[in-house]
Amino acid sequence: MNKLRLIIAREYMSIVGRKSFIILTLLFPFLMIAIGSIPILMAYMNDKGDxxxxxxxxxxxxxxxxxxxxxxxxxxxxxxxxxxxxxxxxxxxxxxxxxxxxxxxxxxxxxxxxxxxxxxxxxxxxxxxxxxxxxxxxxxxxxxAMGIPNLQQIVDKAHVNIDIHAIKWSDTGDEEEASTDIALFLGIILSLIIFWFVFFSGTMIMNNVVEEKTNRIVEVVVSSCRPFHLMMGKIIGVGLSVLTQMAIWIVLLGIAGTIGGSLLGVSGAVPSPDMMGAGAAVTPEVEGEFASFMRQALAINYTPIIINFLLYFIEGYLLYCAIFASLGSAVDQASDTSQFLTPVMLLMIFSFYAAMGCAENPDGPMAFWCSIIPFTAPTVMMVRLPFDVPIWQIILSHVLLIITALAIVWLAARIYRRGILSYGKKASFKDLFNWLR
Amino acid sequence: MAYLDINNVVKRYEGHTALSGVSMEVPEGCIYGLLGPNGAGKSTLIRIINRIIAADEGTVTLNGKKMTDNDITHIGYLPEERGLYKKMKVGDHIVYLGRLKGMTKADAVASMHWWLDRFDLKEWENRKVENLSKGMQQKVQFIGTVIHRPPLLIFDEPFSGFDPVNAEQLKVEILALRDQGSTILFSTHNMASVEEICQQITLLNHAQVVLTGSVDEVKQQHKKNIIAVQTPDTVEPNPEMFTLLPPDPVRKSDTRIKLAQGVNARDAISWLNERYHLTGFTEVLPSMNEIFIETVKSKNTENNE
Known part of the structure; x- marks a missing residue:
């Protein structure tokens, strides 16, 4: 256990201690904002340039x-x-x-x-x-032309703009305003986060394993600890670094939110309700939309979503990263990974598209099965979660996912301990299968 | 009583047998050579001793007790193919390896400083490994192997990649460790270094022990009853006592004789001394290199027949 902790600490520091990690973590949000604002900027340039x-x-x-x-x-x-x-x-x-x-x-x-x-x-x-x-x-x-006095005003009064408010009946009989749009958006974002981080960490772990193998440190290390500890130490260490990165971003987001909120609060105080009927026709409408957005966003029950997000993230991470680690152990150089990587990538991309597909119909049979099957469950269930999935389905999906993840870790460790010590000969799927026994 | 006792170890892989019943006794406080051509099974045996892989059959006993996973803290292992984490600092790296072997942080740090000082690497402590020359990296690897002062050290081709000056320093360190009581298992192809530092050897070929014993014994067993005689005269052959051999390519001035069956060296020398002016004579013992090649070749021929 002591050795596992040592390995985790080394892996963690080797990532978090790097200057590039700190810089990238702090710059990434700005980078995203920059990328997001390019279309707006281009539209602006179009206007100007014509x-x-x-x-x-x-x-x-x-x-x-x-x-x-x-x-x-x-x-x-x-x-x-x-x-x-x-x-x-x-x-x-x-x-x-x-x-x-x-x-x-x-x-x-x-x-x-x-x-x-x-x-x-x-x-x-x-x-x-x-x-x-x-x-x-x-x-x-x-x-x-119709010659009816004040017709324009009559028509304006008759004119309506239908605004749909989705109201959810809760078990207690209360009515809550809920927006499927906001819930869906949240689900897709969380699903994307899981997909992206698992994919990103998986390839990083795989490359680390290949690197340890090619620079031959691995034999020194496994003469001091079990190969299983080295593999798990790497998976956990990288995982913690990813969580650290997420935590930093959440803090940054919180700071940005507080600053943004206080700025909005100042401007939002100007159009008070009794002013709404008066002159300014646009501001109250926008303000009303914003208020309704906030009301709906606050109506979502976040606690189960956050808990499930963390669980699915950890389980899915373990499942896929163990596979990536074992694949890295089977090759001598990073460029040889492609033959093994293809099926895993297909599986991951399928899970991503399944999640996007299930957004259309989060209660359909496709959504149900994909949220139970362990390889697609983390991404698909995150999309379904905001739509009140029956609790037994969530539990079933977690149980199956945990069992599968542990089984995969066990199998991956068997491949890993053989793979890291085999050099020269290019391994095939048949070899991997033999190593399992 | 042997410090490390390997008893009838068998290891099979799909398609071939890496070790078929290998036994070996390494006495405490000696430098023991594990020799053999490529693919003979040396690396497999070393990995089994290090518990990196498990033997299919047989036992490994350390200091009278059957080895367990905890015993790997008593071993320092320098593999033939060795590397370091390039992005780590030299000091951190050595401490990491020491702590993996069960040292406390304080012990590992103190030991690291002592060794860096000894190898003149003190000012490199906070530099990254990738900035070191290859020779310096080899020294760091050596320090990483011995930092926890293990009673059993296993070196696989320790001198490969060292220049002669550093190789000499390494040799001195290895001998010093032996004098302090460490038992050293030394795997190499370099027969000259075997003659210099090993007391005992085991030669593996085709997954089996083909030769074992102390270096002197082995040499005596393989001697060909050849005597090199230094004399200005021309020696005539005497078929009852000896035949003349073509001169040694290096020492051309020596006259080399091979004694006939049953003739002892003393009689031959006194016979020669009566007839010629002898300035010196030495019994020619085969080098470890010759013994290695001869043994491996003859076994291979046997196997082919």
């Missing part, structure tokens, strides 16, 4: 051209319909200074059709700008 486009508007009705709003992208220029008999000629004559011609036909009120002509592609932003502007304007014009 030249102002001149759009000719031929308004045969003579009433609606003014409704098209000029912005930093489009400049709408109304042209007297009578002077232009052929739109194509007009476009050609402009020699590229006009990028599109919009024709609002005389019968637009009845048909509701507006044409945009161009030799280039018509970008979606132009289509939606024109559509939104004309729809509203023509609609108001129709209402006004």
């Amino acid at each position: 030249q102002m486009q001149q759009i000719a508007v031929i308004d045969e009705t003579g009433r609606y051209a003014a409704a098209l709003p000029n912005d930093n992208k489009f400049n709408f220029v109304a042209i007297n319909g009578d002077t232009v008999t052929n739109a194509r000629d007009f476009y050609d004559k402009s020699k590229g200074s006009i990028s599109a011609v919009i024709i609002i036909p005389r019968d637009v009120d009845s048909t509701g059709v507006v044409n945009i002509y161009s030799e280039g592609t018509i970008i979606p932003a132009l289509e939606s700008t024109v559509k939104n502007a004309l729809t509203d304007t023509i609609e108001s014009a129709h209402l006004a």
Whole structure:
């Protein structure tokens, strides 16, 4: 036991004590934020980079051209319909200074059709700008034409925007607001975390084993301890370093959350409920959505999710990392691992896609079986968990997973103790099978 | 009473037998050579003694008691293929190996300092292993082997990779450890070093012991009754007493005679002394190298027949 502790401590320090670990752990969240903000940044650059486009508007009705709003992208220029008999000629004559011609036909009120002509592609932003502007304007014009006083206000009042609130009946008879979206999102994130960390640690363990074998330290070490201790020490040491990394990120997230929360709290105090009906139409709506998000997020029962997450993480980690360790022991150099790695990778990728597939239907038969089968259980069950899985299924899945993980560790140790001492000959699956006996 | 007693050890792998009934007695406080060509089973036997692998049959007794897993703390093992964790600091690495062998942290640190000092590696204590030259890494490995002062030391090709100066230092250290009472099992191909430091040997070939005994005994057993005589005269052959051999390629001036059956060296020398002016004579004993090659070759021929 003492030796196992020593080995764990060495493995742990060899990872956590490295400068690159500390730097990467602290930088990773910022890196993720940077990667996440690239699309936004690109959209912003697009907006900035585009030249102002001149759009000719031929308004045969003579009433609606003014409704098209000029912005930093489009400049709408109304042209007297009578002077232009052929739109194509007009476009050609402009020699590229006009990028599109919009024709609002005389019968637009009845048909509701507006044409945009161009030799280039018509970008979606132009289509939606024109559509939104004309729809509203023509609609108001129709209402006004009916001659009923205050009709616009009547219609505005009648207009509703249906907001779905999912209410969950709890056993005690209380009603809780729950959002399937938030729960699902949480499940997928946790499932992804398990997948990613197990995969990441597994390959790291495998490469460490190969490295110990190739630099021949392994024979010195196993003359002082059992090969099983070396293998488990490595698996546990790497596992603890991963948990350390997670803990650091949770602390960072907590700090970021507190700072973010206090900032939001200041701005959130401005639109108080009695102000909502007044002028600012946008802020209360956003605020309401945020409040409902927070209400729903808080309604999720986190305790069982966190406990199960840790259990599934540890069990799945043990299961897969033992396999990775035994594979590393079977080869002489890292590049030889691919033949053994392929089936394990397929299994892992399947478990990942199974989890994503089960997000569609977390109570279906596929979700059920994949959350019971040990190799897919950790990722799939995490997706199912927010949807109140029957307790017997959770227990069954844990029990099967623990039994399988221990069996795999035992088998992996048998391969490992033979593998680390065999050099030169490239092992085959047949050899691995022989080593098991 | 032997310190390490190996009794009828058998180890089989799929398809071949690595050791078929090997027995060996290593007395306390001696340097014992374990010899044999590649694939003879030396490494397998050493791994069994180290309890890295288990024997299928037979027993290993250490100091009169059957070995258990706890006994590996009494062994220091320097494998032929040896390495270190490249990213660890020299001092930490040595302490780690010492603690794996059951030392307390304080003992391991004190011992580490003592040995680093002895090998002039003191200023390297806080450097990473990867910054050391190969020769220095070999010294660190040696220190890692002896740090816990084990009563039994097993060296597998300890001199490979050492330059002559460092090899000499290592030899001095090994002899010093023996003088302090350690028993040393020494596996090598280098027969010159066997003659220099081993008292006893066992030669393995094809998973079996083919030769065993003290170095002197073995040499006596294998002597060919050859005498090298130094004389300025030309010696004529005397078929009843000896035949003349072609001169030794190295010592060309010597006259080499091979005694006939039943003739003892004293009679031959006095016979020669009466007729020629002798300036010296020595009995030619075979080198360990010759004995090794001869034994391995003859056994191989036997096996092929």
